[in-house]
Amino acid sequence: MSNSNVTVCVRFRPLSHKERKANDKVCFKKLDSESFVFKDERDEDVIFSFDKVFYDDAEQSDVYNFLAVPIVADAVNGINGTIISYGQTGAGKTYSMEGPSILHCNELKTGLVQRVVNGLFECLRTSEDITTWTVKLSMVEIYLEKVRDLLDLSKDNLQIKESKSQGIFIYGATEISIMNSSDALERLSIISVYWSKLQEGIANRAVGETRILYLPFLNS
Numbered sequence: 146m147s148n149s150n151v152t153v154c155v156r157f158r159p160l161s162h163k164e165r166k167a168n169d170k171v172c173f174k175k176l177d178s179e180s181f182v183f184k185d186e187r188d189e190d191v192i193f194s195f196d197k198v199f200y201d202d203a204e205q206s207d208v209y210n211f212l213a214v215p216i217v218a219d220a221v222n223g224i225n226g227t228i229i230s231y232g233q234t235g236a237g238k239t240y241s242m243e244g245p246s247i248l249h250c251n252e253l254k255t256g257l258v259q260r261v262v263n264g265l266f267e268c269l270r271t272s273e274d275i276t277t278w279t280v281k282l283s284m285v286e287i288y289l290e291k292v293r294d295l296l297d298l299s300k301d302n303l304q305i306k307e308s309k310s311q312g313i314f315i316y317g318a319t320e321i322s323i324m325n326s327s328d329a330l331e332r333l334s335i336i337s338v339y340w341s342k343l344q345e346g347i348a349n350r351a352v353g354e355t356r357i358l359y360l361p362f363l364n365s
């Protein structure tokens with residue numbers, strides 16, 4: 146992996162049933178775990194290289210382990226992190242982030258969002274250095290050029306601001322706060338509150354093409 150603060154990966158999804166039926170072909174050839182060959186419009190081979198290429202047999206856990214585990218570990222140590230999924234419609238962004246369904250999903254197919262939430266609380270639980278912490282969740286969506294609060298639909302035009310202490314932030318976005326707890330059972334119920342809020346926010350997404358931001362903040 147490069148020494149850059151930014152890690153860029155590509156993920157190919159398997160052909161869909163419809164694509165297979167239409168006898169669609171893939172236009173790339175695997176080289177290795179970091180590069181593939183793509184045939185351009187003149188039928189010439191072009192090599193593309195990334196920090197990692199996930200081919201269509203990659204598991205959700207492979208993506209989480211490579212991409213997200215370092216970000217979760219950094220977050221617990223006070224370093225900001227972001228995961229962005231980008232691609233044309235139908236490319237597999239939602240699948241990578243949420244799995245086939247955020248509500249009902251087997252462990253193998255669980256997406257990045259659920260894995261990051263679990264990983265974050267697990268890191269906090271096992272950390273020897275962190276005694277007090279607060280995790281805050283906000284969920285917003287940019288839809289028709291407006292920032293909508295997915296945890297309070299009455300806030301449908303939030304403003305993006307910048308301050309010296311916080312940097313860039315979304316003014317007035319709802320924050321669900323979860324404080325540290327040493328009690329294991331209490332912690333489990335805290336995580337389930339967090340989880341139900343995440344599901345509520347996802348259910349509030351506008352229909353159609355959307356861009357969503359999950360904003361878990363961590364103060365420790």
Ligand SMILES: Nc1ncnc2c1ncn2[C@@H]1O[C@H](COP(=O)(O)OP(=O)(O)OP(=O)(O)O)[C@@H](O)[C@H]1O
Pocket residue numbers: 157158159161232233234235236237238239240241245354355
């Ligand atoms: N890695 C994968 N393995 C199996 N199926 C996948 C994979 N990635 C995507 N799919 C399937 O491909 C289809 C399109 O994926 P998805 O809905 O995630 O695309 P998207 O990029 O979020 O599209 P949009 O921008 O239109 O919301 C879905 O049926 C999804 O289940």
